[in-house]
Amino acid sequence: MALTLDQLNSVQLDEAARLLDGLYEHSPWIAEQALAQRPFRSLAQLKYAMAEVLAQAGQQAQLKLIRAHPELAGKAMISKTLTAESTGEQSRAGLTDCTPEEFAKIQQLNADYNAKFGWPFILAVRGPRGTGLNRAQIIEAFERRLHGHPDFELAECLRNIHRIVEIRLNDKFGLEPTQGQQVWDWQEQLARYSDPGFAEKGQLTVTYLTEAHRACAQQIRQGMLDCGFDEVFEDAVGNMVGRYRPDRAEGKYLMTGSHYDTVRNGGKYDGRLGIFVPMACVQTLHRQGRRLPVGIEVVAFAEEEGQRYRATFLGSGALIGDFKKPWLEQKDAEGITMRQAMTQAGLRVDEIDRIERDPKHYLGFVEVHIEQGPVLNELNIPLGVVTSINGSVRYLCEVIGMASHAGTTPMDRRRDAACAVAELALYLEQRASSDGDSVATIGQLQVPGGSINVVPGRCNFSLDLRAPTDAQRDKLEADVLAQLQAICERRGLRFSAEETMRVAAAPSHPSWQRRWEQAVDALGVPVFHMPSGAGHDAMKLHEIMPQAMLFVRGENAGISHNPLESTHCDDMQLAIDAFAHLLNQLQEEHS
Numbered sequence: 001m002a003l004t005l006d007q008l009n010s011v012q013l014d015e016a017a018r019l020l021d022g023l024y025e026h027s028p029w030i031a032e033q034a035l036a037q038r039p040f041r042s043l044a045q046l047k048y049a050m051a052e053v054l055a056q057a058g059q060q061a062q063l064k065l066i067r068a069h070p071e072l073a074g075k076a077m078i079s080k081t082l083t084a085e086s087t088g089e090q091s092r093a094g095l096t097d098c099t100p101e102e103f104a105k106i107q108q109l110n111a112d113y114n115a116k117f118g119w120p121f122i123l124a125v126r127g128p129r130g131t132g133l134n135r136a137q138i139i140e141a142f143e144r145r146l147h148g149h150p151d152f153e154l155a156e157c158l159r160n161i162h163r164i165v166e167i168r169l170n171d172k173f174g175l176e177p178t179q180g181q182q183v184w185d186w187q188e189q190l191a192r193y194s195d196p197g198f199a200e201k202g203q204l205t206v207t208y209l210t211e212a213h214r215a216c217a218q219q220i221r222q223g224m225l226d227c228g229f230d231e232v233f234e235d236a237v238g239n240m241v242g243r244y245r246p247d248r249a250e251g252k253y254l255m256t257g258s259h260y261d262t263v264r265n266g267g268k269y270d271g272r273l274g275i276f277v278p279m280a281c282v283q284t285l286h287r288q289g290r291r292l293p294v295g296i297e298v299v300a301f302a303e304e305e306g307q308r309y310r311a312t313f314l315g316s317g318a319l320i321g322d323f324k325k326p327w328l329e330q331k332d333a334e335g336i337t338m339r340q341a342m343t344q345a346g347l348r349v350d351e352i353d354r355i356e357r358d359p360k361h362y363l364g365f366v367e368v369h370i371e372q373g374p375v376l377n378e379l380n381i382p383l384g385v386v387t388s389i390n391g392s393v394r395y396l397c398e399v400i401g402m403a404s405h406a407g408t409t410p411m412d413r414r415r416d417a418a419c420a421v422a423e424l425a426l427y428l429e430q431r432a433s434s435d436g437d438s439v440a441t442i443g444q445l446q447v448p449g450g451s452i453n454v455v456p457g458r459c460n461f462s463l464d465l466r467a468p469t470d471a472q473r474d475k476l477e478a479d480v481l482a483q484l485q486a487i488c489e490r491r492g493l494r495f496s497a498e499e500t501m502r503v504a505a506a507p508s509h510p511s512w513q514r515r516w517e518q519a520v521d522a523l524g525v526p527v528f529h530m531p532s533g534a535g536h537d538a539m540k541l542h543e544i545m546p547q548a549m550l551f552v553r554g555e556n557a558g559i560s561h562n563p564l565e566s567t568h569c570d571d572m573q574l575a576i577d578a579f580a581h582l583l584n585q586l587q588e589e590h591s
Contacts, residue, residue: 002174008046009039020172022085023050023165026068030054043173044382044574045524051162051380059154066119066157072138073098073106085168089125092132102135109142116146117153124163128555128568129184130170130177152557155378159555162380166570179284180573183276186223190216190260191268203265203563207308209238209341216260220275220300227279228286229298236351237318237342238302244282247291254586255297255357255365255545258537259304259315267370267565271537273552273572274368275300280576281583292583293590294363301537308332308341312501316537320544321356357544364512364546366582367538368575370567372560376553381528382571383578384551385516389532389539390437391473391505395463397484400494403457417459418447420487420495427483428463431476437531438467438476463497468531470505506539509546516550519581523574534560550578 008016013035020031034049054062073095090096098106113121123141127133133141145153170176191204193212198205206212217240224232224242231243240260243253258274278298285291301315311327328339328349342349371377376384401415425442432440444462465480467473481497488495517527530551538547552575555566 003172005040005043005173008035020169023168023172024054024065024161025070025085027065030057030065040524042524043169043175047162047166047169048380048382048525050165054158054162055380062154062158063119065161066122066154069120069122069161071110071114071120072123072125072142073103073110089164092126095125095135095138098135102139105139106142109139109146113142113146117150119154119157121145122157122160122164124160124167126164126167128566129181130167130569156557159377159380163568170570177569177573179280179576180569180571183273183280183572183576184569186276186279187268187272190219190272193219198265204262204268205264205266205307206260206262207264207305208261208303208311208314208338209345209347210308213238213261213302214345217300217302220260223276223279224298227283229282234347235318235355236348237315237323237355238345238347239315239318239355240300240302242279242282242298242300244285244296244298245291246293246295248293251292251294251590252361252363253295253297254363254583255299255541256367257297257299257301258367258369259301261301261303261305261307263305263307263561265563266561267559267563269370269554269565269567270372270560271301271304271369273370273567273575277368277572277575277579281579284580285583292587294586296583297362304535304537309338311338313535313537313540316540318352318355319357320540321353322540322543323352359544362545363586364509364548365538365541366512366516366547366579367536367549368579369532369536369549369551370554370560370565371551371558372534372554372565374558375530376528376551377555377558379528381526382553382574383520383523383525384528384530384553385508385513385520386532386549386551387508387513387529388468389506389534389536389542389549390439390466390468391470392464392466392501392503392535393473393477393499394465394501395497395499397461397463397495397497399459399461399484399488400496401457401459401491402455404455406453406455409455414455415457415492416455417493418450418456420491420493421445421459421461423487424480424484427487428480431479431483432465435467435472435476437533438465438472439533440465440476440480466533468505469507473505503535503539506542506547508548512546512548515582515585516548516578518585519578520550522581523577525574550575 003019016035017032021028024030030050030053033053037049040046125133193215195205195210195212206216220240221232229242230245234240256278259271282296303314306312309330317323330338399417399420401417428440432438441464442461446460447456448458450456465476467476520527538549541547552567553571556564
């Protein structure tokens with residue numbers, strides 16, 4: 001019979017510890033220490049409490065726990081001395097049915113990993129969906145992490161242990177994160193569609209108005225209809241919009257959503273998570289036959305990434321009247337203009353102006369998004385409340401010196417353009433690191449016509465500068481440009497710097513941020529505040545209505561814009577629960 005929180009909270013400490021036996025491999029002390037914090041309001045709170053106990057225990061205790069775990073498909077499995085929990089997990093992953101070649105491969109990886117790090121490789125083999133990774137996925141993760149840094153691998157093993165414990169705890173309590181699993185499945189299904197040239201390689205790329213993009217739009221449309229939205233339609237720029245009406249004619253709408261296009265060879269969750277989480281909440285409302293005093297408008301924005309055309313935030317920009325007509329004449333790599341692509345897709349270019357939203361009909365805009373960074377992952381915190389979306393400015397720059405013979409030009413006579421940019425790059429690193437949450441990046445750097453035996457005479461590079469406030473960003477920008485000028489003057493070089501983008505910071509509206517805080521607190525997990533260094537559709541809606549964002553922890557060190565981008569169904573479930581709580585707050589406020 002499944003445990004309950006009431007049962008765990010009410011029994012004596014030794015009995016509570018017995019009930020939680022088997023969570024951490026041969027290490028009951030972790031649960032025992034966490035139980036001192038009873039009563040727990042949720043399993044999420046218990047999970048975090050145990051993670052904190054281990055984090056504070058010190059490295060020796062952590063290593064002892066890691067070394068208490070058996071190797072995957074190792075000697076303990078062969079001798080049948082695994083714990084019952086480990087036996088079930090390795091069996092579910094098919095490790096008891098390895099081919100001789102797979103078994104030999106895993107044995108060699110075990111030996112290599114132990115030789116490098118001094119502890120066994122730990123992987124939550126039941127995976128992000130909870131139903132199990134296959135052997136190929138396990139071997140791929142093994143091979144990739146074998147090349148990691150020891151400090152990172154130690155932390156990654158601990159994170160995988162916490163995921164193993166999370167699943168074991170769900171089993172004990174009979175908890176099935178069904179909505180989180182459903183949202184996970186929706187995203188997997190959407191990831192079937194990818195642009196030519198990438199699909200053949202198993203890579204995910206969905207750019208504006210390609211066949212894959214149109215297929216995604218239709219799947220989202222059908223999903224919205226299945227969830228019970230009252231209206232589902234595609235607008236003039238390809239946004240897919242679902243509306244769930246309020247219980248009164250004069251009711252305003254809450255707008256939410258995110259984008260479904262991707263970067264090239266990107267991840268499955270960037271943007272898309274923010275579409276499917278509110279869809280799951282509408283599905284629940286529809287099944288309950290329940291309406292709120294406010295309507296819910298979910299927008300799957302057709303374009304945010306600016307990959308096919310240089311038109312970033314096209315989908316959300318159109319909703320605030322910021323669709324730039326010159327964009328229509330831009331050409332993609334195949335010479336197809338945006339106007340042609342839109343016409344071929346059946347979109348009505350002459351109706352773009354009509355989709356602009358009137359903010360008086362809306363309470364505000366909220367967006368759920370995968371963090372796209374390592375912070376929540378490192379802190380073992382599932383959700384983050386965003387305080388502000390960083391303001392940013394971008395430049396395309398060129399430093400001009402003198403190309404000369406690499407063998408005959410003395411070091412003190414050189415006018416090396418690349419060295420100047422290298423010096424600037426080191427300054428960027430130091431300057432941004434000393435300035436709170438500022439970040440600065442040279443993401444592109446080329447020596448045009450460069451040769452192995454020629455001192456670089458030209459160097460082209462990009463600048464991307466971001467900070468939580470416009471004033472902080474502007475000071476960073478001024479210092480970087482002044483440093484670039486000083487470097488060039490000292491080295492006898494010239495430079496140019498063309499500004500290509502400037503986006504204002506978007507601080508979260510206090511009342512909407514507070515609603516997210518209350519929603520997260522109600523789940524029993526820490527209310528953690530953080531800025532967003534990435535740009536989001538919420539930045540555009542911020543120009544006409546209040547906005548606030550909720551971040552969801554990512555796996556694999558929180559990596560994003562990468563095929564390894566991932567999160568798991570339990571964290572998705574928490575995001576759905578937080579969104580539902582926010583809706584309940586609105587119901588109370590407007591009843």
